[in-house]
Amino acid sequence: MDLVDLIDEKRFLGQEFLTWLWFKSEERGGTIFLPEAGEDIQLVFEKHMMLEYGEGENREKLICRGLMTELQEARTGLAMGKKLEQARMLLTRGEYEWNLSFKATLMEFRNVKPPKTMGSSEEGNEPEAVEGRLLEHLSLHEMVVRTMDQLFRMFLDLRIGSGWEQELGRICSWVRKGKETH
Template sequence: MDLVDLIEEKHFLGQEFLLWLWYKSEERGGAVMVPELGREILVVFEKHMLLEYGEGEAHEKLVCRGLMTELKEARAGLALGKKPEQARIRFEIDNHEWSLTLKARLFEFQNVRLPKTETGSGESDDPMEVEGRLLDQIGLYETAQRTIDQLFRAFLELRCGEQWPEELERVQAWVRKG
């Protein structure tokens, strides 16, 4: 099996992860436990989501966005069998806030917005300040990557464990309640 076929066969995991993370973020007002951190972080799904349904010529996409939608259309789409393919997610750790669009198929990050930092105003051309800002931004991007990885690892452990049937029932009830 080549890489493209493998990605196509397993991309449902990314969709299930986005659905589970969305459910977890709404379950307790945004507080989502990250076992590797040993604490909760704030996770919020913002007003932009792409849902997909079907395959081949019967493939459909539904884009839900806007300030007033509150993702109600996306929740209704879930009830009709559509699956999340990408979502705009904001998360907060220690008063630092990241925002990014996560694509389920390849776990791509897009439109990453990093937290503001204290490493200068960005106006100086001093090489040491420029290097400091760059290293700070790299570290913040790595934190975003690591956080999504830790959330996905928590999902996979649950998904492959004995507790998955009960969690799946809760997620399905949340979708129906939508």
């Protein structure tokens, strides 16, 4: 099996993760507790989602755009068997806030807008100032990646554990509830 076939065969895992993240973000009004870090983060899905349906060459995409309340179309798509493939989200951890898109199949970040920081407004071009801004930028990128890794670890522990059937039932109820309000 070549890499492309392997990615295609395992794409469901990233899609399930992204769907679970959306569910978890709405379960507590945008707040998710990270046990590993011992803190809450804010995760809000917004404005843009892409769903896929079909297989292989017959795969088609459905793009849902609009305000959060208008993303009911995406929930209806889930109820019809479409898979969440990409979403735009706002992630807040501590005093930092990122806007980003996340693509499920390859678990990749797209269009990451880092938080505004004190270093962002510095005008100095001295080597120390440039190095400081670069290190701060790298640290913030590492923080958002680490946060998504912690969320994925939470998902995997649940997905392979005995609690998955119960969680899946809650997700299905959430999807049905969204379909009914559309």
